[in-house]
Amino acid sequence: MEHNYYLGLDLSTQQLKGIVVDDKLKQIALEKVDFDADFPAYKTVKGVYANGKEVQAPVAMWLEALDLLFTRLGKVVDLGKLHGVSGACQQHGSVYWNTKAASTLGNLTESQSLKDQLSPAFAWDLSPNWQDHSTEQECQQFEAAVGGPDKLAEITGSKAHHRFTGPQILKVKHKMPQVYDATDRVALVSSFLASVLAGQYVDIEVSDACGMNLWDIANRQLHPQLLELFGDKEGISQKIGPINQATAAVSKVSAYFVQKYGVNPDCAVIPFTGDNPGTILSLPLQANDVIVSLGTSTTALVVTNNYVPSPLYHLFAHPVSAGSYMGMLCYCNGSLAREKVRDAVNGDNSGDWTKFNLIAQQAMEQGKVLGSNSDSECKRIGFFFPLAEIIPSVDSCQHRLTWRGDAVTHDDWPADADVLGILESQALSIRYRLTPMLTSADRHPRRVYYVGGASANPTICAALTRVLVPSGGAFRVADMSDACAFGAAAKAAHSAVGGQWEEFIAQRTDSSTFASVTVPDGSRDSADSYSEAVDLFVRSEAQCFKSD
Numbered sequence: 379m380e381h382n383y384y385l386g387l388d389l390s391t392q393q394l395k396g397i398v399v400d401d402k403l404k405q406i407a408l409e410k411v412d413f414d415a416d417f418p419a420y421k422t423v424k425g426v427y428a429n430g431k432e433v434q435a436p437v438a439m440w441l442e443a444l445d446l447l448f449t450r451l452g453k454v455v456d457l458g459k460l461h462g463v464s465g466a467c468q469q470h471g472s473v474y475w476n477t478k479a480a481s482t483l484g485n486l487t488e489s490q491s492l493k494d495q496l497s498p499a500f501a502w503d504l505s506p507n508w509q510d511h512s513t514e515q516e517c518q519q520f521e522a523a524v525g526g527p528d529k530l531a532e533i534t535g536s537k538a539h540h541r542f543t544g545p546q547i548l549k550v551k552h553k554m555p556q557v558y559d560a561t562d563r564v565a566l567v568s569s570f571l572a573s574v575l576a577g578q579y580v581d582i583e584v585s586d587a588c589g590m591n592l593w594d595i596a597n598r599q600l601h602p603q604l605l606e607l608f609g610d611k612e613g614i615s616q617k618i619g620p621i622n623q624a625t626a627a628v629s630k631v632s633a634y635f636v637q638k639y640g641v642n643p644d645c646a647v648i649p650f651t652g653d654n655p656g657t658i659l660s661l662p663l664q665a666n667d668v669i670v671s672l673g674t675s676t677t678a679l680v681v682t683n684n685y686v687p688s689p690l691y692h693l694f695a696h697p698v699s700a701g702s703y704m705g706m707l708c709y710c711n712g713s714l715a716r717e718k719v720r721d722a723v724n725g726d727n728s729g730d731w732t733k734f735n736l737i738a739q740q741a742m743e744q745g746k747v748l749g750s751n752s753d754s755e756c757k758r759i760g761f762f763f764p765l766a767e768i769i770p771s772v773d774s775c776q777h778r779l780t781w782r783g784d785a786v787t788h789d790d791w792p793a794d795a796d797v798l799g800i801l802e803s804q805a806l807s808i809r810y811r812l813t814p815m816l817t818s819a820d821r822h823p824r825r826v827y828y829v830g831g832a833s834a835n836p837t838i839c840a841a842l843t844r845v846l847v848p849s850g851g852a853f854r855v856a857d858m859s860d861a862c863a864f865g866a867a868a869k870a871a872h873s874a875v876g877g878q879w880e881e882f883i884a885q886r887t888d889s890s891t892f893a894s895v896t897v898p899d900g901s902r903d904s905a906d907s908y909s910e911a912v913d914l915f916v917r918s919e920a921q922c923f924k925s926d
């Protein structure tokens with residue numbers, strides 16, 4: 379049988395990636411363009427220009443990258459079989475189209491490059507990047523407009539963040555009024571790329587719109603009081619355009635890609651989303667399932683039907699399942715903090731995890747929880763933030779608390795106690811903040827999937843699992859580096875057949891490739907050893923971070 383192919387694009391900070399899958403989601407091809415290496419003329423460093431608090435990327439470079447990616451893909455796969463394309467792109471970035479854009483997009487000719495044709499169609503040749511943190515003033519205005527961070531989080535799913543697109547657009551209006559005035563449409567990176575593929579403006583997609591601090595999630599509209607900040611509510615609404623809440627195709631692919639690269643003229647363009655929402659589409663997740671990414675930073679993504687916003691995390695509309703949400707916890711501290719503990723117990727910088735793992739393993743086998751075996755013993759809770767932390771919002775610091783009943787002292791412990799201590803502390807923070815989003819009867823996750831660098835370490839995953847107590851098991855997923863491009867390809871393939879997303883992805887995933895995580899203390903592995911520890915953790919945070 380002839381298979382249809384689907385393309386998922388990932389326009390991230392440093393690369394543009396494309397994955398082609400068939401209708402069973404089997405990978406057919408993967409090609410990448412690396413911005414710094416493939417386009418040295420732009421002189422970007424890790425894909426961006428960083429200048430103090432401002433971090434931006436040249437839009438023309440992305441257009442060159444798109445032509446190069448299609449050239450590379452065309453050499454390895456028959457693009458005539460493509461029936462759909464979607465994308466998952468870096469979140470929050472904005473692209474400023476001018477009034478020439480709509481007609482230029484609609485009249486692209488294959489005899490010229492995208493860059494040559496579209497460069498005159500931008501009001502600004504740069505795109506503010508998610509690493510930009512130059513919008514303090516605008517963030518304050520956003521929160522003040524609705525009555526504070528809690529209220530803004532309640533409305534938009536997040537308190538104000540420097541990188542979020544609403545404050546970024548407002549800064550453009552303040553600092554570069556000529557750019558703002560010349561802007562016909564503000565796109566997110568996702569809707570920008572979709573527009574180039576479609577040869578026409580493609581609306582911003584609802585899940586990615588939740589990264590703007592402008593979208594009123596419950597009432598499904600751009601929030602009027604926030605639009606007021608721009609002085610001209612009508613004007614800014616038109617520049618942003620409608621928000622697309624559908625999963626169906628928005629158009630066929632532009633003739634440019636058909637004539638130049640042989641893409642099937644019936645290839646549909648399906649709304650592109652953000653990279654984090656794209657990531658949750660790469661695994662067979664159901665409500666209450668969690669992805670924990672153990673990289674330089676720590677990220678936890680949860681699928682939930684509970685809209686319980688908080689200034690401490692982000693909530694986004696689910697990119698496919700209407701009425702469902704994605705919760706996201708973003709911590710700055712992760713690997714570096716664990717590596718510091720590892721080096722301390724090793725007494726050197728060898729980077730060897732053997733001793734760290736052995737200590738953690740023994741503590742778990744002995745049934746230790748917060749450094750103790752019984753309720754009568756003292757309990758230890760530590761905070762290990764070698765980098766300034768977002769959750770809670772504090773400068774770089776370290777705390778070691780010893781609780782004896784209700785009395786607490788700030789002691790130093792032997793280095794060995796930090797091993798399980800740091801893993802417990804990282805997991806308790808996730809557990810405490812995830813719980814309100816979970817709808818399971820026991821308020822525990824169903825499944826936990828570990829991804830990212832430290833997911834290769836079964837002991838670390840076991841210690842975290844012991845705290846999170848998922849009812850349906852925990853799994854280490856080997857390679858997730860292409861997850862959001864794959865998720866986008868899956869979204870495109872799903873759009874062609876429709877039906878329930880959870881069923882679609884579950885039927886096409888071989889879960890036997892995931893490594894099951896085993897918690898070593900057999901006697902306790904089905905029990906919840908940490909139910910009381912959560913309360914002590916919250917009290918410890920209050921002790922150390924009083925103002926948060």
Ligand code: XUL
Binds near residue numbers: 391467468470508654
């Ligand atoms: C999420 C965020 C980053 C970017 C990375 O809020 O800022 O994860 O999406 O591409």
